[in-house]
Amino acid sequence: RKEVEQDPGPFNVPEGATVAFNCTYSNSASQSFFWYRQDCRKEPKLLMSVYSSGNEDGRFTAQLNRASQYISLLIRDSKLSDSATYLCVVKTGANNLFFGTGTRLTVIP
Amino acid sequence: GAGVSQSPSNKVTEKGKDVELRCDPISGHTALYWYRQSLGQGLEFLIYFQGNSAPDKSGLPSDRFSAERTGGSVSTLTIQRTQQEDSAVYLCASSLTPDNEQFFGPGTRLTVL
Numbered sequence: 001r002k003e004v005e006q007d008p009g010p011f012n013v014p015e016g017a018t019v020a021f022n023c024t025y026s027n028s029a030s031q032s033f034f035w036y037r038q039d040c041r042k043e044p045k046l047l048m049s050v051y052s053s054g055n056e057d058g059r060f061t062a063q064l065n066r067a068s069q070y071i072s073l074l075i076r077d078s079k080l081s082d083s084a085t086y087l088c089v090v091k092t093g094a095n096n097l098f099f100g101t102g103t104r105l106t107v108i109p
Numbered sequence: 110g111a112g113v114s115q116s117p118s119n120k121v122t123e124k125g126k127d128v129e130l131r132c133d134p135i136s137g138h139t140a141l142y143w144y145r146q147s148l149g150q151g152l153e154f155l156i157y158f159q160g161n162s163a164p165d166k167s168g169l170p171s172d173r174f175s176a177e178r179t180g181g182s183v184s185t186l187t188i189q190r191t192q193q194e195d196s197a198v199y200l201c202a203s204s205l206t207p208d209n210e211q212f213f214g215p216g217t218r219l220t221v222l
Contacts, residue, residue, distance in 0.1 A: 043200060043213035095165050095207055099152035
C-alpha cells in the first residue's frame with residue numbers, strides 16, 4: 001500500500017467553482033501534513049501546512065482527520081491561475097516526506 | 110535571494126554510462142534532500158543530508174546510486190551504469206533545518222536511451 005494516496009483527477013472546473021481534493025495516508029504515526037502545488041514542468045512549492053484544527057489561507061482551506069487518516073484541500077472561487085497539480089505530502093519520521101502522485105486541476109474560463 | 114539550483118537542467122545519456130547531478134542549496138540551509146519524480150509517479154525520496162553526513166539513505170534504489178555533500182553545501186548525486194528505468198526528473202530540496210519548509214530546485218531531467 002502506498003504511503004499517500006490521492007485521486008489523480010483530472011478535475012476540470014469552471015472559474016468561480018469550489019473544488020475539493022482528498023488524500024489518505026497509511027502511517028498513523030505521521031506527524032506533519034502539507035499541500036504542495038506543482039505547475040507543469042516546474043518544481044513543487046509549498047502551498048500550506050495542514051493543522052489538526054484545520055486552517056485557512058484566503059480561498060484555500062485544509063483539514064486533517066487523524067482518526068480516518070485523511071487530509072483535504074478546498075479551493076473556493078477558483079481562478080485560472082489555480083490550474084496546477086496539487087500534491088498531498090506527509091512527513092513521517094525525522095526527515096522523510098512522502099508525496100502523493102498529485103491531483104491535477106484545470107480551471108476553465 | 111538565490112534559490113536552490115541544479116545542473117544540468119537536462120541530461121541525455123546512453124545506457125551503461127555514469128552520470129553526475131549537482132545541487133546547490135540555499136546558502137545557510139543545513140538540510141539537503143534528493144528526490145526523483147518519474148512520469149505519473151509521486152516524488153520518491155532518495156537521500157537526506159544533515160551537514161555533510163547522510164543519516165538517511167533509505168530511499169536509494171540500488172547500489173548504483175550514491176551521493177555526497179561537501180562543505181555543508183553542494184551535493185552531487187551519482188548514478189553508475191545507468192539503466193532506462195533511471196529516466197526521471199531528479200529534484201533537490203534544501204531547508205534551514207530538518208523541521209523547516211523544504212525549497213525545491215528546478216530539477217534535472219535525466220533521459221537514459
